[in-house]
Amino acid sequence: MTRTLTEEQLIATVTHLTSTRLTEYLAAEIVIPEQTEKGPVYRTLDAARLELACELHDQYEMEPDALSMMISLIDQMHGLRAELREVLKAIEAQPEPVRQALIKVIGTARFGGK
Secondary structure (H helix, E strand, O other), rough: OOOOEHHHHHHHOHHHHHHHHHHHHHOOOOOEEEHHHHHHHHHEHHHHHHHHHHHHHHOOOOOOOHHHHHHHHHHHHEEEEHHHHHHHHHHHHOOOHHHHHHHHHHHHHOOOOO
């Protein structure tokens, strides 16, 4: 079961997060809380995203919309890394001649035959 946090718990947990900042980040859709009967709740992943947003905001004076775009790009990068790991697992499961052929094709595509 995923641990959830109330808004008060979230603000107490995330360094430099204030109610005003959270409102701005919600408007920029940096996080989208789950709506429950008791009100909005946040996942531990949301807390991590907000921690990163606060750090980027403080260090680089990034506005919420720019933060949203940056975090979206980071999410995409993590997704691509996960997909690449799956491709590598699939390649490793192939017989040696197939792996060698794939290495050659990938090397040619990546380095232009060098």
